[in-house]
Amino acid sequence: MQENQLYRKVYTYLNSLPVVEDSDFANLFSSSKSTEISVILDDNQTITDNFLGARVYWKVENSEKGGSKSLDLMMRRNDKRRILVPYFQHIHQVFDEIEQKRKEVRLFVNVDTEVQRDGRWRWTSFTHPATMETIVMDSDLKTRIKSDLDNFLKSKQHYHRLGKVWKRSYLLYGSAGTGKSTFVAAMAKFLGYDIYEINLHRITSDSDLKYLLLQTTNKSLLVVEDLDRYLGEKSTAVSLSGILNFMDGIISSCGEERVMIFTMNSKDNIDASFLRPGRIDVHIHFPLCDFTAFKSLASSHLGIKDHKLFTQVEENFQIGATLSPAEIGEIMVSNRGSPTRALKTVITALQGNLASRVGRRLSGSASGRDSEDLLDSGLVAKDGQNGVHPMKEIKNLYGLLRARSSRKASMDKLDMFMNERENSDSNTAQM
DSSP: OOOHHHHHHHHHHHSGGGGGGGGGGEEEEEEEESTOOOEEEEEEEEEEEEEETOOOOOOEOTTTTTTTTEEEEEOHHHHHHHHHHHHHHHHHHHHHHHHHHHHOOOEEOOOOOOOSSSEEEEEEEEOOOOOOTOOOOOOHHHHHHHHHHHHTTHHHHHHTTTTSSSEEEEEESSSSSSHHHHHHHHHHHHOEEEEEEEEEEEEESHHHHHHHHHTOOSSSSEEEEHHHHHSSSSOSOOOOOHHHHHHHHHGSSSSSSSEEEEEEEETTTSSSHHHSTTTEEEEEOOOOOHHHHEEEEHIIIIOOOOOOHHHHHHHHHHOOOOOOOOHHHHHHHHHHTOOHHHHHHHHHHHHHHHHHHHHHHHHHHHOTTTHHHHHHOSSSSSGOOOOOHHHHHHHEEEHHHHHHHHHHHHHHHHHHHHHHHHHHHHHHHOO
């Protein structure tokens, strides 16, 4: 069920030989760089290699039944015992050197069973420019994550001494647009691992999911996005136990030096069995944008460290306005020619977001004295009229709610004090 690693290494080795260009038929592929062209052997071609004075022949064959490929090796009988073992040692060494030189990260996606031929994975070059330095994240948290990944890379002997599989799992959770997918790209670049993105909707059964896992390689990131949405669906092809076994069951031990990443919008309604230590090692929350993150975005997108409008932006965040980093980033990209225009647009968007949220709350919960207070404050239009609230009115609402919250807190404290006094007096009388 797994990919033949010897086939992979020999195939990579043969395509690195200059004689491939002399074959009768070959396939030309362009890489992410337009100046790089790869020459790949075509089916049913024979090429010659020389090793320790002996000549060997390789033929690439493609079976018409099932589409499986094979490599046939031919050499003289008198040379076989002398060169066979050292020749394959040489192939392993060259393959390792090629892998070390390969800087390109690849993205693998699983395809439907109807289109499978020689495996369920299809790959393309992953050219996402994100790095750990470019992502917007709390600096202390970023430092801790980089340290955790560094320790993982160096921990093979430690894991084996403990009798554990050398793998680590991360949960990334937060609203859409908060940077989870970008963070996955940065992790892949930081580790130099290929990404295997697993689309659960293209999987037909628990066994199919196991089969996909067995076809992944070491030094890879296995990514399952929006797991909470999949778990929330009424009918799924993969059972809950199948997903749990994929996360840390026996089948997950068939391979090492892997990082598993699961993304969710929220983990509030997720069964605790999915989140326990062992299945998830590290939980990382991706919040909506705050003023600190906004300043990082302004620095990277607009090239400014400070601006006279920063105070207004900060005030909006302080009274509860929220936007995702993706939303603010898009505004800045669209207005990158004018930082002032970009900041004004951000302020307008923040005010609109807060007004919308306030409007929903008022329409859903304002009644009785609440309605009277809000009408008296001028924040709710009479006769059922709605509209975008100006910034001044939003601030007034914030002050009103805060004052009422303070009054309630004071009454709660007074009640608590009176109860304590009554209990103290009762205890004194009994003594």
